[in-house]
Amino acid sequence: MDNEWRVSAPDRGSTRYAAGDSSYDFFLLRTATAEAVRDATALEPERLIYRRGPGEFLGELSLLTGQLVFLTVRVVTAGTVVRISAPELRRVLAEQVDIADVLIETFRARRELMQFGVQIYAPCAVVGLDVSDELRPVVELEDGTRIETSAVVAATGARYRRLDIARWAEFEQSGCIRYAATELDLRGYESQPVAVVGGANSAGQAALSLAARGCTVHLVVRSADLEAKMSAYLAGRIYAHPQIHVHTRSTLRDLQGDDTLAAIVVTSEGQRFPCLRGRRHPLRLHQAGGDRRR
Template sequence: MVKPVILTVDDDADVLQAVARDLRQQYGDRFRIIRADSGATAIEATQKLKLRNEPVALFLVDQRMPQMSGVEFLEQALQIFPEAKRVLLTAYADTDAAIRAINSTQIDYYLLKPWNPPEEKLFPVLNDLLDDWLASFRPAFDGIRVIGNRWSPQSHDMKDFLARNQIPYQWLDIELSEAAQQLATFANCDRLSLPLVLFSDGSSLIQPSIAQVAEKIGLRTQAEKPFYDLIIVGGGPAGLAAAVYGASEGLHTVMIEREAPGGQAGTSSRIENYLGFPSGLSGNDLARRAVTQARRFGVEILSPQEVTGIRVEDPYRFITLSDGSEISCHALILALGVSWRRLDVPGLDRLTGAGVYYGAAQTEALTCQGEDVYIVGGANSAGQAAMYFSKYARQVTMLVRGESLTKSMSQYLIEQIAETPNITVQPHSSVVEAKGETSLEAIAIDTAGEVKMVPATSLFIFIGAVPRTEWLHGAVECDERGFIFTGAALKTGTSQPSTHRPKGWRLDRDPYLLETNIPGVFAVGDVRHGSVKRVASGVGEGSICVQFVHQYLANVGS
C-alpha cells in the first residue's frame, strides 16, 4: 500500500530541512515525507499527489511566507485534500493570525518556532493528529481510474476494454463527480478530450487509443518468436480450449485475440447451463479461469491484436498482423467467433456507445440504476442480460419479434424472467427509430403494426451474430454469410455441402472434420459453418481440434 504523505512547507531552507529531518526520523517508516519551499510549489505537489491517488495525512506549513502565506496555502490545499490534518508553524508575533485561522481555515493546531526538543513540542501534537486521521482513513482505490462521460462512445469503449481484459479500474463520471472534475483540471484535460486515464504510477493519458492503454498496462501485442507449432486466431471459448489442449500436449502455441479473451461469451452476465458449475458463472469468470489455465501451460496470448491476412507456403502457414508483421506456423486454428449483428434503424449508428449498445455491456449496468432499460432480442444472451440488468434498473423491457421466447431461449431463463417482477416481455415488437442529440433520448417501437415513441436512455441489442471473415475470402472457403466450411461441408463451387474434395485439395486423404479447404488450417466454434452456437460446443470443438492438428503434423512432409 502507498504510504500516506506528510507535506511540510517553509520558505526558509534551514527550517525546512530541519523539520523534514525530524519528521522523517519519527514517521518515515509509516509516512512519506515531502517538502516544498513555497506555497505555489506545494500546491503543484498537492495536485500531483491527487492525480497519483496518494493520500495526504497532514500539512505542516509555515505561516509567514512571501507570495502565499500558510493560511492562504491551506485554504487551497483543503479543497484538494479536505480530510488532511492542518498545522501552522508560527513565530510568536503570528499567534493572533494563527488563532483566527482556527476558525477561518479550520486548522487543527499551531506550533511556535522553534519546536525543540521535538520529542516534547512537536511529536506529541502530531502523534495525536495522525492517530485521529488514521482512525477514519480508508485507503483509496489502488489501480487505474477512468474519467469520462457516460454518453461518450470513447469512454464506453475504454471501460469495456478494461473490464473484458479483467483490469481493475475505477470509473468517475465527469458530469456527476466533483472529484472527476477536479482531477481533469489538474491534468489539464478539457471535457472534449475525455476519457482521461490515470495510472497507479502517477502517469496519465488523455483520450488514449486502446493500443496505447494496452501497452501501458503491459498487455502483450507483439509475438515473441517468428514461428510456432500452432497459431490460434481468436480467444473465445473455442480458441481458449484449443490453446489449453495444444500447449498442454507440447505444442508451442500462440493465441491472438482482437479485443479481449473470452470473446462474445465473455460478455455474458450469467451462464447457468455450463457443465460443472451448478450455480452458474459469468462469461468474464469463465474467460478469467481459461486464460489462467492457458498461461499456466505456456500459451503466449497477444491481445488486443488483429490478424489481417493469411498466406500459404508449404509446409508453413503465415498470418499478417495489423501492424504489418508476419508470424508463421505449421498448423493454424481459426476460432474467430462472431460479432453482434447491427440493427439497421435510423439513428442507431449515430448513438452507438451513447445509450445504444451491442451486447451485454455489463460496464453500463451501474449507470442504469433506477432507470428503464430496453433490450432487443429473444435468445439466451438477451435473457441473461435482462436478468442482470433487472438487479439495477427500475424496469427492463424485452422487445421480441416473435410471439414468445419459447422458440429461441432456454427454458430455465424463460422461467427466471417470468418470475422477475421488473422484467416485461413485449412480443411482436421491434425498434424502428432512435432519437437523441448527443445521447439516446427516445425510441420508436413497432408493436404489431402500431408505432409508439417512448423515452429511453439505454438500449441493448442482441439480434444474432455475423462472422468477421472478410480477410479470409479468396483463401479459405466460406458460405454466403461468411461462415467457414470445414470437413464434409466443404463446397466445390456451390453453397451446398459436397462429398467431393475441395477444389485445389492435393492430399490423398479427405479433410479432417474441422479442417478447412487448406490442409493444416482448421476452424472451430461459432465461426464454423453449421456449428452449434453454445459455449460448451465451442469448448468441445476447440478441444478435439487439437487431435486433428496432431494427426496433420504427424503427416506433414510424408
C-alpha cells in the same frame, strides 16, 4: 506533464523491469518496441510471451496488486517511452474511470492468456500461410516472423447486424446502443431505464443482468411467445421478475432524443406507440438475440 511522468529514450537491449522485481513502473511506448519474456530455467529455454510497439503499453496487473514481477521486459528497438510511477498510475486510474476499465480488462485478459502459455504477437498482421508441409503449417507475419505450428485458427471476430432505423449509428456512437451485457458493459447502467431487443437466450440473460443492477428493463420480442427461441427456464425467470416488462409481437421502429437516446417507439400488432421513455437518465438500448454474424 506531471513530475512522475518522465520521457526517456532507452537503448536497444536495456531492461525496463525483470522477473522477481518487487515494484516497477508503467510504460507508454512512443516510438520504441519492447518484448516480454519468461526467463530461462534449468529445464526450459527463454520464451517470448509478447511484443509491444509504438502506441501500446508495458505493464501487468501486478502494478496494482503489488505482486512480484514474473516477466522480464527489454527494449528491442530503441525509441522514446513515457514512464509513469505505480503510485501516479493508481491516482490517474482512480480519477479516470473509463481508462481504468479498459486497462484493467486488458491486464486480466493478458494474465488469462499467459497462464496457458500463449505467446502474443501485437501489433502485427498476418500476410501469408505456408502449408508446404501439411502437418506443420507456418504463419507469416508482416515483420517477417515465421511461426511454425500444428494448427491454425482464423478468429476474424464477430460483426453485429445493425437495424435499418434512422439515427442508429448516431446513438451507437454516443454509447446508448450496446451489443453485449458483459461486466464492463453494465457499468454505469445501474437503476437506469433500458430496452433489450431480441428474443433468444442472450437477450434473456442481458435482461436479467440489467434488472439485477436495478434497471427497469423492457424486452422487445418479435415472436408471439417468449419461449419460441428462449429456454423455458429463462423465460420463466423473466416473466416472474418485477423489473422486466415483456413486449411480444413487437418491432422497434424509431429512436428519439437529442444528444442521447430518450425514447424508443415500437409497433405491436400493427399499432405504433411509445414503448419506453427515459426521465432523469438517458435511455440505453441493448440489441441481443440471434443478431450476431461472422
